[in-house]
Amino acid sequence: MQPASERLPAVPASMAGLLDEVGRAFERQLSSDMPSVNTLCRHVERYRGKMLRPMMVFMCGQAFGDVGRSHVIVAATCEMIHMATLVHDDVLDEAEVRRRGHTVNHLRGNEVAVMLGDYLISNAFHLCSQAGDPALNLRLGEVTNTLCEGELVQLSHRDDLSLDEPTYFEIVRRKTAVLIGACCELGAMLSGAPRPAVDALRRFGEGLGVAFQIQDDLLDLEGREEVVGKSLGRDLEKGKLTLPLIIHLARPDGQARERAIAAIRARDGAALIAELSREGSLAAARRRAEDLVARARAELSHVPVGPERDALDAAALAVVHRDF
Amino acid sequence: MQPASERLPAVPASMAGLLDEVGRAFERQLSSDMPSVNTLCRHVERYRGKMLRPMMVFMCGQAFGDVGRSHVIVAATCEMIHMATLVHDDVLDEAEVRRRGHTVNHLRGNEVAVMLGDYLISNAFHLCSQAGDPALNLRLGEVTNTLCEGELVQLSHRDDLSLDEPTYFEIVRRKTAVLIGACCELGAMLSGAPRPAVDALRRFGEGLGVAFQIQDDLLDLEGREEVVGKSLGRDLEKGKLTLPLIIHLARPDGQARERAIAAIRARDGAALIAELSREGSLAAARRRAEDLVARARAELSHVPVGPERDALDAAALAVVHRDF
Numbered sequence: 027m028q029p030a031s032e033r034l035p036a037v038p039a040s041m042a043g044l045l046d047e048v049g050r051a052f053e054r055q056l057s058s059d060m061p062s063v064n065t066l067c068r069h070v071e072r073y074r075g076k077m078l079r080p081m082m083v084f085m086c087g088q089a090f091g092d093v094g095r096s097h098v099i100v101a102a103t104c105e106m107i108h109m110a111t112l113v114h115d116d117v118l119d120e121a122e123v124r125r126r127g128h129t130v131n132h133l134r135g136n137e138v139a140v141m142l143g144d145y146l147i148s149n150a151f152h153l154c155s156q157a158g159d160p161a162l163n164l165r166l167g168e169v170t171n172t173l174c175e176g177e178l179v180q181l182s183h184r185d186d187l188s189l190d191e192p193t194y195f196e197i198v199r200r201k202t203a204v205l206i207g208a209c210c211e212l213g214a215m216l217s218g219a220p221r222p223a224v225d226a227l228r229r230f231g232e233g234l235g236v237a238f239q240i241q242d243d244l245l246d247l248e249g250r251e252e253v254v255g256k257s258l259g260r261d262l263e264k265g266k267l268t269l270p271l272i273i274h275l276a277r278p279d280g281q282a283r284e285r286a287i288a289a290i291r292a293r294d295g296a297a298l299i300a301e302l303s304r305e306g307s308l309a310a311a312r313r314r315a316e317d318l319v320a321r322a323r324a325e326l327s328h329v330p331v332g333p334e335r336d337a338l339d340a341a342a343l344a345v346v347h348r349d350f
Numbered sequence: 351m352q353p354a355s356e357r358l359p360a361v362p363a364s365m366a367g368l369l370d371e372v373g374r375a376f377e378r379q380l381s382s383d384m385p386s387v388n389t390l391c392r393h394v395e396r397y398r399g400k401m402l403r404p405m406m407v408f409m410c411g412q413a414f415g416d417v418g419r420s421h422v423i424v425a426a427t428c429e430m431i432h433m434a435t436l437v438h439d440d441v442l443d444e445a446e447v448r449r450r451g452h453t454v455n456h457l458r459g460n461e462v463a464v465m466l467g468d469y470l471i472s473n474a475f476h477l478c479s480q481a482g483d484p485a486l487n488l489r490l491g492e493v494t495n496t497l498c499e500g501e502l503v504q505l506s507h508r509d510d511l512s513l514d515e516p517t518y519f520e521i522v523r524r525k526t527a528v529l530i531g532a533c534c535e536l537g538a539m540l541s542g543a544p545r546p547a548v549d550a551l552r553r554f555g556e557g558l559g560v561a562f563q564i565q566d567d568l569l570d571l572e573g574r575e576e577v578v579g580k581s582l583g584r585d586l587e588k589g590k591l592t593l594p595l596i597i598h599l600a601r602p603d604g605q606a607r608e609r610a611i612a613a614i615r616a617r618d619g620a621a622l623i624a625e626l627s628r629e630g631s632l633a634a635a636r637r638r639a640e641d642l643v644a645r646a647r648a649e650l651s652h653v654p655v656g657p658e659r660d661a662l663d664a665a666a667l668a669v670v671h672r673d674f
Binding site for chain 2: 058060062063066110114117118135136137138140141142143144145147148149151152153154155156157158159160163164167168170171173174175177178179181182
């Protein structure tokens with residue numbers, strides 16, 4: 027659930043109006059009769075960023091028919107779930123900066139950030155219930171269960187230098203990818219897409235989500251804070267193994283392993299990046315992301331040819347070609 | 351949402367079977383395919399305590415008719431919401447002991463406790479969705495929104511010596527009472543109770559919830575940790591004003607105020623209790639709780655005469671006559 031700042035290719039005009047509707051649904055949902063709560067909500071709304079998840083709901087919906095009120099509710103709900111996870115992730119990561127602003131935990135303390143995250147989760151479910159469709163509640167409840175499990179499993183592997191690739195991918199699938207997959211799936215479903223297409227778009231979204239996380243891993247190592255817009259180097263500090271490291275530590279070359287472990291123990295980011303770069307582990311991780319994007323794009327064969335499919339294709343490519 | 355350990359008068363046999371069903375629904379809901387998540391869930395199930403909230407659902411249901419699967423789902427959902435709030439409250443309060451066991455944050459760190467609380471909230475909504483009744487999701491989403499608002503407003507008044515009684519009651523109503531009120535309301539509603547009775551039982555539950563919190567305030571000041579079973583004196587340490595203190599600080603006697611403020615500033619619990627006791631502020635808070643219970647009991651005139659109504663009446667009395 028980490029993906030922080032995200033930008034997609036130019037937003038088409040038909041999308042801009044829908045994203046405005048999401049913004050209004052958001053504000054309506056988060057307006058409290060308690061002024062101190064409202065102040066917090068206004069602060070956190072800046073986390074909304076480029077609304078990758080709502081756009082996925084709408085693009086997948088438009089590919090199969092009209093989009094309506096249920097799409098807007100699902101889009102706003104998924105973005106609110108995402109925002110809640112950002113607020114709690116920042117507590118877990120002790121991050122100070124998010125989208126070029128200070129995090130809630132940094133400004134107001136961990137207690138407020140924990141409770142504000144809870145408030146966002148609660149409002150997300152309340153918003154979703156307004157669609158009056160129990161299947162949506164059930165599916166999104168399943169998604170957030172999975173998402174929390176991913177986070178809990180990740181925490182249980184903190185500082186675990188033996189974490190292997192399958193476990194890494196399972197963690198990332200759960201904590202990041204299932205929500206994006208659900209956006210694609212539900213967007214298509216609500217527009218009456220046939221089941222095989224709904225399933226293909228779920229896989230498309232999940233593949234993109236995993237690729238997105240790998241790109242985040244790379245940015246945490248290589249990115250520049252002023253470009254990415256959030257605290258970097260946290261993965262290393264918090265003992266979170268990222269894909270380039272996992273690939274590196276699985277190399278048969280004992281000396282390469284030892285150099286990397288020494289850099290991790292010393293929390294020496296510069297030495298670690300030099301080592302991962304020299305041995306090709308950064309490039310290997312980047313290839314994994316590119317493979318995932320290629321496979322995701324192949325799923326688009328289930329989508330009717332047209333501008334909506336092209337937009338989904340462009341979005342997939344953008345995931346691995348971003349530096350923010 | 352603080353009420354910690356709770357015990358009601360003897361559980362009737364008809365209730366025991368239903369509470370077992372709640373236990374099974376709980377275990378089913380919280381069984382994950384990730385072993386590390388399961389271990390955490392088994393630990394946290396000890397927080398279930400005496401299941402005040404499920405009993406309220408069933409007692410209010412039985413007073414008007416049969417209770418069925420929806421009652422069990424609502425009961426388990428409300429208990430799971432309550433449990434989630436306990437896990438996050440313990441993070442906020444930096445508490446080490448809960449129900450005579452160590453808290454999750456103490457054993458596994460704040461990060462795991464934050465994420466486990468999220469997992470419980472998420473599962474509560476997922477469980478609730480299984481009833482297939484959007485009205486239940488909508489109502490419980492509203493309740494948890496209100497609950498989080500209460501916590502956020504409370505945090506915004508930390509160390510605020512000018513907190514007045516109306517604000518205190520608004521905080522407590524939101525963070526503690528609305529959930530108990532919803533248990534009573536939904537239990538009755540699902541058994542087909544007429545609207546005036548449903549509303550009366552919501553007021554009954556809310557009144558009891560506020561009285562419950564006042565009793566918790568008193569126990570935090572006066573209770574013995576080995577009897578109450580959780581870390582005490584936290585309210586004072588965390589700058590949380592409790593009702594006896596609010597009453598005391600509103601006294602016209604400037605010297606009494608100053609003695610109390612000096613004790614608060616020094617974080618000297620013994621001196622504070624002596625002062626509050628001497629000036630009658632503990633007794634005044636206790637009277638507020640007793641008044642609330644008396645008014646709650648009067649709402650039971652909307653309930654048909656019978657053993658269920660007697661049980662609700664006995665439960666109301668038990669709230670202010672507990673030392674744990």
